[in-house]
Amino acid sequence: MRWIDAGAEQSLAEGQAISVPAEGLFIALVRCEGEIRALEDVCTHDGSQLTGGAIEGCEIICPRHGARFCARTGAALTPPAYEPVRTFETRIENGRIWIRIDD
DSSP states (O other): OOEEEEEEESSOTOOOOOEEEEETTTEEEEEEEEEEEEEOOOTTTTTOOOOOBBBTTEEEEETTTTEEEEEOOOBBTTTTTTSSOOEOOOOTTTTTEEEEEEE
């Protein structure tokens, strides 16, 4: 297990998602309901990035085909996606966002 520094906490506003590279992946950081969530930045329907899509509550909406994913659990909530996306634990330390990457 490793913790990756994903940037400054203040760089992510409520209702915003950004993509950060980490360990060969792109991870979507989403701030919703005051918390920062991390999930793999890939739609399980077609492999496109989730960032760039709208955020509603703690759901991120794929900008290509409208599939919705829970930012907390990674669950696919609506078709055309049926498979969940991988999620990652986050923590805030000294104003920095850290993402836990398991081996």
